[in-house]
Amino acid sequence: MDEDTPRDGDEREDDRERGEQAAPDGEEASPTPDADDDTVTAEDIDIRESIGPNGSPEETADDVTDVSLDEVVLDDDDGDSRGLFDDLLSGEPIFENKEVLRPSYTPHELPHRTEQINQMATILVSALRGETPSNILIYGKTGTGKTASAKFVSQELESTSQKYDVPCEVEYINCEVTDTQYRVLAQLANKFIEKNEAYIERELDRLRDLRARAAESVNELTDTEFDSVAAVEQQITELEADFEEMEAVPMTGWPTDRVYTTFFDAVDYNERVVVIMLDEIDKLVEKSGDDTLYNLSRMNSELDNSRISIMGISNDLKFTDFLDPRVKSSLGEEEIVFPPYDANQLRDILQHRSDVAFKGGALTDDVIPLCAAFAAQEHGDARRALDLLRTAGELAERGQSDTVEEAHVRQAQDKIELDRVVEVVRTLPTQSKIVLFSTILLEKNGVHNINTGEVFNIYKRLCEEIDADVLTQRRVTDLISELDMLGIVNAVVVSKGRYGRTKEISLSVPIDETEAVLLSDSRLGDIENAQPFVQARFDN
Numbered sequence: 001m002d003e004d005t006p007r008d009g010d011e012r013e014d015d016r017e018r019g020e021q022a023a024p025d026g027e028e029a030s031p032t033p034d035a036d037d038d039t040v041t042a043e044d045i046d047i048r049e050s051i052g053p054n055g056s057p058e059e060t061a062d063d064v065t066d067v068s069l070d071e072v073v074l075d076d077d078d079g080d081s082r083g084l085f086d087d088l089l090s091g092e093p094i095f096e097n098k099e100v101l102r103p104s105y106t107p108h109e110l111p112h113r114t115e116q117i118n119q120m121a122t123i124l125v126s127a128l129r130g131e132t133p134s135n136i137l138i139y140g141k142t143g144t145g146k147t148a149s150a151k152f153v154s155q156e157l158e159s160t161s162q163k164y165d166v167p168c169e170v171e172y173i174n175c176e177v178t179d180t181q182y183r184v185l186a187q188l189a190n191k192f193i194e195k196n197e198a199y200i201e202r203e204l205d206r207l208r209d210l211r212a213r214a215a216e217s218v219n220e221l222t223d224t225e226f227d228s229v230a231a232v233e234q235q236i237t238e239l240e241a242d243f244e245e246m247e248a249v250p251m252t253g254w255p256t257d258r259v260y261t262t263f264f265d266a267v268d269y270n271e272r273v274v275v276i277m278l279d280e281i282d283k284l285v286e287k288s289g290d291d292t293l294y295n296l297s298r299m300n301s302e303l304d305n306s307r308i309s310i311m312g313i314s315n316d317l318k319f320t321d322f323l324d325p326r327v328k329s330s331l332g333e334e335e336i337v338f339p340p341y342d343a344n345q346l347r348d349i350l351q352h353r354s355d356v357a358f359k360g361g362a363l364t365d366d367v368i369p370l371c372a373a374f375a376a377q378e379h380g381d382a383r384r385a386l387d388l389l390r391t392a393g394e395l396a397e398r399g400q401s402d403t404v405e406e407a408h409v410r411q412a413q414d415k416i417e418l419d420r421v422v423e424v425v426r427t428l429p430t431q432s433k434i435v436l437f438s439t440i441l442l443e444k445n446g447v448h449n450i451n452t453g454e455v456f457n458i459y460k461r462l463c464e465e466i467d468a469d470v471l472t473q474r475r476v477t478d479l480i481s482e483l484d485m486l487g488i489v490n491a492v493v494v495s496k497g498r499y500g501r502t503k504e505i506s507l508s509v510p511i512d513e514t515e516a517v518l519l520s521d522s523r524l525g526d527i528e529n530a531q532p533f534v535q536a537r538f539d540n
């Protein structure tokens with residue numbers, strides 16, 4: 001903040017600003033019609049203060065004049081100037097602290113996960129005794145609190161290790177982002193290099209100070225690990241050399257074995273127990289096989305000073321089928337399952353969070369039970385329950401309602417569902433999009449009980465129209481099954497008696513929104529008038 005400009009406590013300063021803000025460019029400042037209206041002007045000042053890059057009221061007032069905020073000030077009928085944000089700000093907000101409902105927030109309490117947390121702690125406590133904890137594999141469906149619980153336990157572990165001065169560290173890696181052996185090892189290497197450098201700097205400070213004191217009087221060395229100033233000197237030289245040698249791993253470009261060796265040396269530089277938390281470990285295996293896990297799991301036999309233990313987290317247990325049997329048995333030394341939450345448990349979780357997130361009395365009684373019930377249907381996903389509650393609150397806020405009602409939750413459920421559909425449809429491969437578009441065309445033209453042959457006929461014509469490869473009917477049937485699995489269409493096999501069996505397909509998603517998403521794809525957008533294709537179906 002600018003030192004010359006006091007920020008608070010000076011009403012005259014505020015008055016002067018009010019005048020300046022209302023004055024058009026170049027004109028002398030004069031009081032605005034609402035300058036006497038305390039409420040509005042107070043808000044004005046708040047807003048302007050928050051605009052200034054340095055937060056200085058004077059500077060802000062100048063800025064406001066410079067950019068001519070007048071342009072974005074809307075005059076209402078009474079001639080009162082209402083800023084773009086005034087109405088939104090004046091509504092009593094429903095939320096006390098919305099951040100608490102976001103996925104990035106790590107809760108301090110995790111109801112209904114005590115058992116799993118205790119299991120983890122029982123295994124990891126060996127790290128605090130300087131022993132190597134067993135590797136742990138944690139699995140359970142999405143939103144069952146795996147990451148939140150694992151992070152909670154690691155924070156506790158690290159803080160206890162500091163309390164008792166035991167060298168124990170946890171490194172968290174999200175394998176959805178860091179998904180190759182190179183990146184995992186590089187990230188770990190760089191973390192430990194950083195820690196080692198910080199350690200060396202601290203040591204050097206200590207030793208240089210000791211050297212200076214010992215040069216005055218050798219008695220300073222009593223009770224230290226050194227018997228002469230020369231020994232201190234030598235230790236300093238060695239540490240300086242170590243510091244020089246430490247070279248961070250670049251994000252690409254080194255051979256993997258060099259990255260591995262760098263990580264190995266960095267982690268073994270000091271005595272410590274390291275827990276490596278690999279979240280979404282299945283993504284790593286899917287993307288780059290089990291080499292990383294193999295290398296990490298055999299490291300302990302070669303490390304001299306340190307020990308590592310792996311904590312893998314996954315929502316898909318099938319990935320272990322792709323592991324080398326040795327890796328599989330080593331990784332799965334201990335397995336902890338996170339079962340889905342039921343509606344009552346979700347209710348508790350939501351209640352805990354909502355106490356902090358919402359203003360008192362902002363939620364009507366049905367809101368939390370309904371959010372919990374919806375999310376329980378979705379395989380007991382706490383993330384979904386929290387999303388629903390937050391979105392319902394946002395919808396209520398947007399609708400200028402004082403409370404969140406059952407209807408807001410229902411709207412939120414539709415909105416989240418639609419967002420999901422849009423995202424799934426948007427990211428479909430082009431061929432699947434064409435198949436889906438064919439189904440939509442048929443439905444839009446009033447065709448019921450659509451069968452695979454009908455979809456295939458339209459599909460072929462659409463492919464010709466946009467110059468896409470035409471797949472076989474068999475492949476198209478497979479794509480329909482995939483769409484079914486994604487919940488976009490519903491395909492049921494029906495028996496046609498002596499004519500065999502066929503699939504009857506219907507759309508499971510809102511037709512207009514889905515069509516709009518498909519047409520926003522530049523390739524499908526080329527299909528201008530699809531009517532003739534559907535007509536052609538009847539000609540076949």
Ligand SMILES: Nc1ncnc2c1ncn2[C@@H]1O[C@H](COP(=O)(O)OP(=O)(O)OP(=O)(O)O)[C@@H](O)[C@H]1O
Pocket residue numbers: 102103104105106107109110111112113140141142143144145146147148149314315349382383386
């Ligand atoms: N018992 C609980 N108490 C409070 N909040 C919880 C609880 N369980 C989960 N949550 C919250 O639900 C959200 C999802 O949890 P988390 O990320 O831990 O799930 P996950 O099982 O790791 O899911 P994924 O496999 O998709 O990563 C987070 O915001 C988390 O804080």
